Amino acid sequence: MALKFEIVPVTGFQQNCSIVWCDKTHEAALVDPGGDVAKLVAKVNDLGVNITKVLLTHGHLDHVGGTEEVRSAYSVPVIGPEKQDAFWLQALPAQSDMFGFARTEPFDPDQWLQDGDEITLGESTLKVIHTPGHTPGHVVLVSEEDQLAWVGDVLFNGSIGRTDFPKGDHATLISSIKNKLFPLGNDITFIPGHGPTSTFGNERKNNPYVADEMPIW
Template structure:
């Protein structure tokens, strides 16, 4: 598996391009904006993107998904959990509030639920519903590659904000401690912003989890 992290938007959000090395099939995770940068990386790898995956409905993670899907011949947009429908319905309002340009509301091709799986070439990603930052936030976990894409649930030495509508701090810490950390200390994760880390590193040193 090849993973390219592409920082996008004024918020420097970590969009990811996941490429199956054997089949060259790929998925784009959280295309919040700057689709020219994303398309350039896709072309550079020679990958064939078959889907767009969303961890949650905040605009810096989801706003460019419809435009990118159209540019990629109408590939499906998968996720997040339906609990984030109100965020996707309000993308235009989010864009105006944050001075983010224009974004259009959309409905993904398919909502995800806890326990679902998504296939990228030969690789299976397990879907874990991790509410707290948003009610419909999901995490994608590759057991084989020992990798997880955690969106804004967990960061190096920090955790996601819970002061947005329907955020919940207790739910967030429960999601991290009961759903993510038990996956194993060796799991490396790609957060929505900032550097990668491992669950073991955060379990031992993240001040919000001690």
């Protein structure tokens, strides 16, 4: 495997921030740095990797709350999510009040992502898949070579993302999972925004929200 990753749960919501790096070059990204930045920096130092970018799956506070502090600490660009989540990033002060977090100021990424974009990390490539439903601008990051996917709050081990937030939509979320993620292959391991990892195949068999008539080989 060319890509390695370490999951670091952050904030009171135990959001899975991932440190993802190319094993050959040690070039790394922080995916969804929701907070507890000192904890993230300490783990980066322990791993000895070189942070070159921040990647965001969507605009909810528990996924982006530490972004500006990380951007400043490493002088790196912030990439993602898709532009339809701009309203969430502009509403960060209101999100802070709602969830009892320290005030987080609005920001824009250095680059919005679009479906089909590719992100280079050392000698590895992450493909961008636009997966609306939980939020309208949610994206998933996939390494087809390493059979890994960072899915934010679209899909969980045994569950799916909430759709009762502004501009969430249940039918759209189910479509994103079944029509955009599952066709990538049963063997892909996904790192969700919260909780344990799983595979797309396991969710097709066992997830009560999105299970299908998957044949058992």
